[in-house]
Amino acid sequence: MELDDNTSILALLALRQLLYFADDYIPVQHTKLKACDILYEKRDKRESFKKGSDQE
Numbered sequence: 001m002e003l004d005d006n007t008s009i010l011a012l013l014a015l016r017q018l019l020y021f022a023d024d025y026i027p028v029q030h031t032k033l034k035a036c037d038i039l040y041e042k043r044d045k046r047e048s049f050k051k052g053s054d055q056e
Helices: 005-054
Strands: none
Touching: none
16 A cells, blocks of 8 residues: 555644644643632632631
């Protein structure tokens, strides 16, 4: 089976672009997830503080 050089080059270029996109996408999603976790932790702490002060 012979590969068409033009098709192979285009496929490799598309793959490279996909990998560049993934390389940028993953750290951004990780940062967003971390930010959400921090927000949820702060909210949970405030709610538990309010519940504790309501019981007095």
